[in-house]
Amino acid sequence: MPATTPDPAPAARSRSSIRSLLRLWPYVRPIRARLGASAVVGVVASSMGLLIPLVLKWLVDGPVTDQDPSGVWLGGGLVLLLGLLEAGLFGLRRWLVARPLAGVEASMRSDLYQRLQRLPVSFHDRWASGQLLSRATMDLQILRMFLAFPLVFLFVNATTMLIGFGILLAQSPLLTLVLLGPAVPLVVLSMRFETRYALAARRAQDQAGDLATLVEESVLGVRIIKAFGRHRTQSQAFHQQARDLRGTELHKARLLSDLWAIIMTLPELAIGVALVVGVLQVSDGKLSTGTLVAFLTTALALRWPVESIGFLLAMSNEAATAADRYFEPMTMQGAEASEAADGKDAEDLTADLTADPAAVRPGGDGLRMAGVGFRYPDAPAGSAPVLTGVDLHIRSGETMALVGATGCGKTTLTALVPRLHEPTSGRITLDGADTAAMPVARLRELVAVAFEEPTLFSATVRENVAMGAGPSGADEAAVLRALEIAQCGFVHALPQGLDTQVGEQGLSLSGGQRQRLALARAVVGRPQFLILDDPLSALDVHTEALVEAALRDVLRETTALVVAHRPSTVALADRVALLSQGRVSAVGTHQELLRDNTEYRRLMSGLDTAVEPLERSDAR
Amino acid sequence: MTSATEQQLDDREEAEPVHAPAPAEPDAFDQDRLPAPKNAQALLLRSLLRPHSRLVWLASVLLLVQQAAVQAGPLLVAYAIDNAIPQMREGRHGALIAVACGYLGCGVAAGALQRAFIRVAALISQDVLIELRARMFRHAQSLSLDFHERYTSGRLIARATSDVESIRELLTDGLEELIGVVLSVVYISVLLIFLDWRLGLVTLVSYVPLYVAIRRFQGRSMLAYRRRSTAIAAVIVKFTETMNGIRPVKAFRREQPNDTSFAELNHRHYRANGDAILEMARYVVTSRLIANIAVAGIVVWGAYRVAGGGMALGVLAAFVLYLRRLYDPIDRLGMFLNSYQSAAASLEKIAGLLAQTPTVPAPEHPVALPPTAQGHPGREVVFDRVRFGYRTGGEVLPPFDLRLPAGQTLAVVGATGAGKSTLAKLLARFYDPTGGRVLLDGVPLVDLSPADLRRGVVMVTQEAFLFSGTVADNIAIGRPDATREEVEAAARAIGAHDFITALPDGYDTDVRKRGGRISAGQRQLVAFARALLADPGVLILDEATSSLDIPGERAVQFAMQTVLTGRTAVIIAHRLSTVAIADRVLVMRDGRIVEDGTPADLIAGDGHYAQLDAAWREGLA
């Protein structure tokens, strides 16, 4: 089965992990106080743990040797106090960051979602959706974990180690020197580990994204898989990808296991040597027994901070690659300006329109395309553009049918008007206003579209239709009128009528029912410009006639572009434009074109094709 | 005590929808809480681990020995202080050398064993994960359409991603934590009792409040994690829906309303997430408190006894060292429990998914499809008192009978929503009828093995769905073992070859997700070629040419005349031109077959079809 789209992100990993992680700063900034406080509390709490051996030393060397019961009580009290403090501080450390960190994850996810919604369609065409999803879930979780543990603990443990080594130094400089022996090889080895692990982590994350993509496709295409009984091939493809991921994860584990082995062994060896030296020193009388006990206790207490550096580094590396992945779409160029910028006065928008003398009204210029060319951004270099120079004028209030062979670029052309794709050359104007200069929100308020694939969202029938009027929605009367136009009488027979949930999380409807709802959605807001992409393809002849009759009233009030394959749909239009070889090759009424244009005649009647005589004889 | 009752209460509250009567069932889907048998998650985990029991044992032994090596450290320190120092003072080095060798040996062994353990553990967890993923994937694929219609793709994706992820966390870190904690607790307890049984007993007593704390934590965090898992699934559902419908989202300016509703779902997840983390914080405080109080008590008592000469100083030192080690893992136990709860909540969801049985099951004892007559791939189809209603709606098709002789081409026409696709889906066994039987060459569809069924019946669905991947791959779904020539022949037969070769990489062009790289009509052609390649006995075409231009449609019809010879075919279409090649026409209205006859007979009459035909001819003019 098809492999999923490879991650289009450049794999080159030029920036260092730290640089990647620093990009998180804007999200960390608001919680920096709490994060800092939690780190400080963490250090203090760990120091408490380090202080306990000191009290112990004092106990052993003092009250125990002197047989002083009150001293024992004092020591015990101190141990208890430190213990209580430690427990409290541990809790405080977690409490300080619990909600804020969940908040960072949430706000990063919201930002990603907002950003993705505003990235152009061409971006979404290219990116596998599983890759986007894995960024919004798994990668963000890794980042939250990073902020919760490695970030704080790298700091806490480093500080703990410093303090600990300070204490050790105060007790016995010689032994401390022995302990510090393995530091240099440890640092070198973990740096080498870091680069290799980061690569593996990135590969694993990408593969997890691919796996998510495959799952999504298999679920969305489950009807096809069932229709052809292809469960096995699909499972095999899945298994293959899952195995690739397993390979990478095992590779990661091997790297990690080597690091662990080194990190565990070297310090242990150092402590062993220190123990021998210490015993020699004590027997020589250069060191007190209590000091040796305290020294070793402290050294052992420091073992964990040292050992933990292994997995903290691993987690940080994973977080760095997760950050890279997260910021790839976030920094992608070409996002549509968010409403926050161009719609700073969302309410003004409507006011603007009515106030604007150039606003669409009968007598305006209508929709004009001048020299519009387009090539898909990902088309191979050297291939012909889909549209080479479309000149088309739809007069205000006029309905223009767009006719052309399968795959000639009709859908592509319609996508340019609401700027789902940006034309590579030429201009499109609405009543004289250049769409390229218009804020997209305003442009899309002017233009309503019914796509060739009717997509319903998981919402009620009413909401699905009303959303055609934009975020402000439409009132009940408008919705009912739109449903009437699109011949959606069936909705009243649904279990909860207009309040029935449809879409993926609701009731499934028949193909024609969905298409009619999508049509109702397009006309509900009485848009000034209406684009219908083959809007009647799934309707039976009878319903089609009813819809057409009702649509005529709507079309009279708007400037419309209707993609059509059949004469019956063309009948909706005042004039017809023939799209051919990337340009509009002829414009005229249906009858004119039928008479004068052979290509049009061929497209509309199927005459002049080899099939024709056969078909005729059969039909009779 | 209280925690136990509390948990029972919680359990009951959670379990209620499971035992509730049928009407509550749709809720289980809505709330993303499918019923799973009791203990299903534990059983699932066990069944996943069982095949690896040897490796699990190996890992446990590795960890056992490793812990022994690690825990020997303080013992050696105690030995060094109590024995080596006095001996050294007497000028003997034996003890010191023994200690030195022992310590170094333990250090090296601990590192090496840790390395081995990590590798074995990774092997186990990755194998378990791959099995879990595959099992879920296979199961989801085997479930029937009515399940998919209610469960939604987003949730399945959530199961396969974020839920599997939390299980991964449990397996990769949790296993080590758990085995490590249990081992070190047992080890140290034994050692402590061995060192000094009275202090050891005190330590054991401190386990009681710890146990209570753990139980409480378990109960509360389970609730938090359940909510979290549901919440993240809702986030994923919204996310995928938006990304999949990005064009209408943009065209209808849904961005801001979407931001708002996503923010709400995201906020719910944020709360649940925070709750779970806070539970952990609460647990850490409690367990630390208990541990540190125990340490203080032991120190005082131990110091007293050392002072009174009842205990060696080295023993006390070792004791305190061990105590720190004993209670440190309690935090780690918390981490383990944390990942366990999170995984348990996910396992519960996955178990609920796996507990779903296909409503259209493959037969246990399949009946073989009889061979067809020589040269006639077609098969006879019989609908025998068939009736059908979707689970979510009323009856769509009232009882009807229909017999299609082998080789017949049947056209089905009728108003949208009349039930044409539904009839076709019953024949393709996407659903089983609520009453009656569908027979293929006399064999009920329910008795056919999946392979035989797909050799017998193939359907081109109303939505032309393409997978990402090459054009050739997409066509080859019809018959994965087809050669490139066969793929091209199928494409040629319906006139798709020309446009495919014009694509940048011809048949090897990646059509991108859902075939977005090619046009709607082109997608239909590819979907059609796919069905031709499958070469079935019965071919169902559900508006398979609705987006084609008229010449394209004609070319397909022309091709069909050869392709369909001898084959049984059901063609659903609104364009009567498509219907023209049919031997027989059914007209459906509101789920009933209202007219049935040859096209010529029906046109000659004055029924619905005659009107349609007249209207259509008028439209052509």
Ligand SMILES: Nc1ncnc2c1ncn2[C@@H]1O[C@H](COP(=O)(O)OP(=O)(O)OP(=O)(O)O)[C@@H](O)[C@H]1O
């Ligand atoms: N995202 C894309 N990237 C590259 N090429 C594309 C993309 N989408 C479409 N094309 C190509 O552009 C051409 C025009 O496609 P378009 O969807 O506009 O056709 P159409 O006229 O709407 O056809 P139909 O009648 O089948 O709907 C097709 O040949 C197609 O292969």
Ligand SMILES: Nc1ncnc2c1ncn2[C@@H]1O[C@H](COP(=O)(O)OP(=O)(O)OP(=O)(O)O)[C@@H](O)[C@H]1O
């Ligand atoms: N999966 C489903 N769940 C519930 N109801 C459904 C489902 N699919 C279709 N229906 C309903 O069943 C009825 C028949 O639908 P069907 O898809 O068979 O119609 P159709 O004749 O194929 O129409 P069209 O020409 O629009 O494709 C419709 O009222 C529809 O709303």
Ligand SMILES: [Mg+2]
């Ligand atoms: Mg199109």
Ligand SMILES: [Mg+2]
């Ligand atoms: Mg249908």
